[in-house]
Amino acid sequence: MASVAEEKLKTEYSDKILELYRFRGDLNIVVRPGDIPEICRFLKTEPELKFNFLSCITAVDYMGKRDTRFEIVYVLFSIPNRARIIIKTRVNEGQEAPTLTSLWSTANWQEREVYDMFGIKFAGHPDLTRILMDDDWVGFPQRKDFPLTYEAPHFSHNKGDIATYKKAPWRGDNDG
Amino acid sequence: MANRETMIINLGPQHPATHGVLRIELEIDGETIVKARPIIGYLHTGIEKNMEAKTYTQALTMTDRMDYLAPMSNNLVYVGAVEKLMEVEVPSRAEYVRVIMTELTRIASHLVWLGTHAIDIGAMSMLLYCFREREKIVQMYEFVSGVRMMSSYFRVGGLANDIPAGFETRVKDILDSFPAKIDEYEGLLTNNRIWLNRTVGVGAISAEDAIDAGLTGPSLRGSGISWDIRKSNPYSYYDKFEFDIPTGEKGDVYDRYKVRLEEMRQSLRIVSQAVGGIPEGPYKTADKRISLPSRKETLQGMEQLIHHFKIVVHGFEPPEGDVYFSIESPKGEIGCYIVSDGTKRPYRVHFRPPSFVNISALSRLVKGRMVADVIACIGSIDIVLGEIDR
Numbered sequence: 001m002a003s004v005a006e007e008k009l010k011t012e013y014s015d016k017i018l019e020l021y022r023f024r025g026d027l028n029i030v031v032r033p034g035d036i037p038e039i040c041r042f043l044k045t046e047p048e049l050k051f052n053f054l055s056c057i058t059a060v061d062y063m064g065k066r067d068t069r070f071e072i073v074y075v076l077f078s079i080p081n082r083a084r085i086i087i088k089t090r091v092n093e094g095q096e097a098p099t100l101t102s103l104w105s106t107a108n109w110q111e112r113e114v115y116d117m118f119g120i121k122f123a124g125h126p127d128l129t130r131i132l133m134d135d136d137w138v139g140f141p142q143r144k145d146f147p148l149t150y151e152a153p154h155f156s157h158n159k160g161d162i163a164t165y166k167k168a169p170w171r172g173d174n175d176g
Numbered sequence: 177m178a179n180r181e182t183m184i185i186n187l188g189p190q191h192p193a194t195h196g197v198l199r200i201e202l203e204i205d206g207e208t209i210v211k212a213r214p215i216i217g218y219l220h221t222g223i224e225k226n227m228e229a230k231t232y233t234q235a236l237t238m239t240d241r242m243d244y245l246a247p248m249s250n251n252l253v254y255v256g257a258v259e260k261l262m263e264v265e266v267p268s269r270a271e272y273v274r275v276i277m278t279e280l281t282r283i284a285s286h287l288v289w290l291g292t293h294a295i296d297i298g299a300m301s302m303l304l305y306c307f308r309e310r311e312k313i314v315q316m317y318e319f320v321s322g323v324r325m326m327s328s329y330f331r332v333g334g335l336a337n338d339i340p341a342g343f344e345t346r347v348k349d350i351l352d353s354f355p356a357k358i359d360e361y362e363g364l365l366t367n368n369r370i371w372l373n374r375t376v377g378v379g380a381i382s383a384e385d386a387i388d389a390g391l392t393g394p395s396l397r398g399s400g401i402s403w404d405i406r407k408s409n410p411y412s413y414y415d416k417f418e419f420d421i422p423t424g425e426k427g428d429v430y431d432r433y434k435v436r437l438e439e440m441r442q443s444l445r446i447v448s449q450a451v452g453g454i455p456e457g458p459y460k461t462a463d464k465r466i467s468l469p470s471r472k473e474t475l476q477g478m479e480q481l482i483h484h485f486k487i488v489v490h491g492f493e494p495p496e497g498d499v500y501f502s503i504e505s506p507k508g509e510i511g512c513y514i515v516s517d518g519t520k521r522p523y524r525v526h527f528r529p530p531s532f533v534n535i536s537a538l539s540r541l542v543k544g545r546m547v548a549d550v551i552a553c554i555g556s557i558d559i560v561l562g563e564i565d566r
Contacts, residue, residue, distance in 0.1 A: 023497055023498070023499070024260050024261065024263070024497070024499050026499065026500065052387055053387055053390070054390060055390075055500075055502065055509060055511055055528060056500065056511050056513065056526075056528040058513055058526040058528075060498070060515050060523070060524045061524070065517070073498075073500075073513060075500050075511065075513070075528070079387065079401065079403050079408075082408040082409060084409070084500070086500060104388055104390065105388050105389055105390075105537075106388065106389050106390025106533055106536065106537075108536065109532065109533070109536040110390075110533070113532075130217075131216065131217060132216065132217040132220040132565060132566075133217060133220065134217070141222060141225055142224065142225060142524075148222075148225060148226065148228075148229050
């Protein structure tokens with residue numbers, strides 16, 4: 001089934017598909033961020049394909065490894081055809097990706113999680129707020145430049161050093 | 177009517193029926209719900225971030241702690257993803273045990289769901305019965321892995337250790353006693369007038385809406401969609417066993433209840449087919465990249481001892497690449513997306529938690545219903561907050 005999708009995409013969207021490859025049996029395609037809704041609508045509504053289920057949206061931070069920092073990953077599944085396709089798009093810091101909430105309402109929370117963890121904004125999202133972290137949290141925890149642990153234990157001997165640790169990204173300015 | 181005001185009330189985060197630490201902001205007009213907004217994140221522990229700082233084997237132990245009611249299913253999706261990435265062959269003995277243990281896990285998870293769901297809407301005694309039966313499965317966890325809950329029993333390439341002697345007998349004990357117990361639960365609830373009043377027609381969702389909202393597992397099948405990853409994309413040895421996929425019709429709380437009860441019977445059916453046929457042979461792969469040399473080998477050979485040390489201390493290094501692997505957990509589709517950069521630590525791990533996606537559909541289920549129905553709806557989509565917040 002994925003091979004039918006491969007053929008269709010090659011003929012219909014040859015100019016929009018940047019990369020198309022198979023890895024461990026799964027069909028992966030890479031497109032530009034602006035083309036995501038169109039490609040997904042095509043995959044969802046095309047009668048032969050019917051990728052009608054959005055399984056998963058997530059992102060990866062390739063800081064220092066690639067020119068474009070983030071990669072957003074969409075996993076679509078076709079319930080009638082039992083097939084899966086992985087769609088990827090790359091955005092840089094500050095760059096927005098279009099939302100998929102108009103195609104699948106399940107995209108709402110999953111895009112919020114990507115925003116919360118990576119700071120990637122989704123244009124047109126109805127409620128792009130933090131979901132797992134506190135509303136006043138500073139920083140985006142899944143970014144590679146966000147340290148896993150940073151807090152210095154407060155003892156009398158390092159009282160003077162604590163000021164430097166105050167710069168921990170999620171602490172903000174008002175924390176003693 | 178002009179000038180009608182609505183009121184906002186908080187349900188939770190400290191509320192016994194929220195199955196963890198879930199807060200729901202309810203906008204109500206009298207007793208009718210206008211809008212429900214689940215607020216999550218109280219149990220966020222950064223499991224995905226923490227995994228990036230651990231070796232592949234160390235990271236496995238964190239998967240137990242997401243859906244703590246179904247640790248074996250979480251183990252399976254994680255090891256399955258790493259095995260897909262590394263293209264590891266798993267011996268058939270290990271696959272049989274994996275199927276048996278994940279199906280017992282499904283029953284255990286459904287038992288906790290049934291007990292808590294029933295006590296939430298007033299059937300007090302169910303909780304005691306369900307936990308009595310679940311105890312037998314938890315003891316099975318202890319029997320095979322030494323731990324009652326956070327088992328980490330499945331490892332990349334096989335199992336942590338071979339099944340102990342007497343495994344089959346204990347599984348058969350469960351197989352003998354459980355069908356009667358499930359009938360007993362059905363006898364208490366299925367035609368119970370109070371149960372029917374609280375569940376029939378409550379929280380109904382159509383098949384299209386369920387797909388749009390991303391519901392999976394029994395919550396989707398209750399709406400009549402016959403999609404189960406064990407059948408549609410068989411992993412492990414599920415294609416070797418016969419079982420049916422129960423579905424509902426209306427997609428209400430009652431249908432989801434019926435689907436889960438039938439699923440427990442089907443799980444017993446799978447276990448009964450598997451338990452007689454566990455083949456002899458190794459319980460872990462022969463792949464030297466990940467398989468620890470045996471104790472005897474390490475005592476006799478220097479190279480084997482070094483190899484053992486190297487795998488334990490340094491870990492193994494999957495090739496570069498990224499894979500998505502998903503299985504049917506008791507709650508729905510749990511997926512694992514792993515990115516490897518060729519080092520001993522995963523570059524990125526993401527779980528697609530079924531509870532997270534299912535709870536996001538809560539607002540649709542409860543709109544226009546009474547406050548008391550919210551409790552029934554939360555129970556019926558079977559969430560675990562550890563998995564939602566990770």
